[in-house]
Amino acid sequence: MDKMQRQPKICELIQSQPIHSQNELVQKLEQEGIHATQATISRDLQELHVSKIIDGNTYRYALSPSKTDTQCRLAHCMHMWLKTMVTADNLIVLKTDPGCAHVLGVLLDQLDDRDKIGTVCGNDTCLVICRNGKAAGHFLNRILEKY
Known part of the structure; x- marks a missing residue:
């Protein structure tokens, strides 16, 4: 699956549920039938300007509100x-x-x-x-x- 199909799904997953790591995101994408490596996901997160925010006692990914x-x-x-x-x-x-x-x-x-x-x-x-x-x-x- 190419970037233009993968990145919107990444945004959807991040907005719909707490995602705490790149490996967890890779697993969630796999469940959606999207195969990607951790390195690919890392690049996607950079391009989408995704950051980690604190959520209680843990961190999770979030789209930048800027x-x-x-x-x-x-x-x-x-x-x-x-x-x-x-x-x-x-x-x-x-x-x-x-x-x-x-x-x-x-x-x-x-x-x-x-x-x-x-x-x-x-x-x-x-x-x-x-x-x-x-x-x-x-x-x-x-x-x-x-x-």
Whole structure:
């Protein structure tokens, strides 16, 4: 499995459950049918800007909450995975490579933007819901300018 399919699953696993080590992450990925070495996972974690945070008496992996980091990761993901963007009234439909839409949605949700209400994502489609048609146009323009 290639990086574009593996990295979104890594983000999903880290956000859905406590992962304490790279070996544990390798095992969780194996359970999902994704085969990767510890060295590959180490590189993925660096590229995704994953850090370890303290959680009670132990450490676990977490995606960085930094706004600058979110913007950098969003720019990277849009460049790598985004295929098309289309608006329909207050909705923006983003088509991505298979397995990548939910990572894009998470990053878009982390943006502090008054025009966006939220996202709904599937395997290769991310639906951005905006307050109205005008807000969708503004949001899309900002995305196009920045990313």
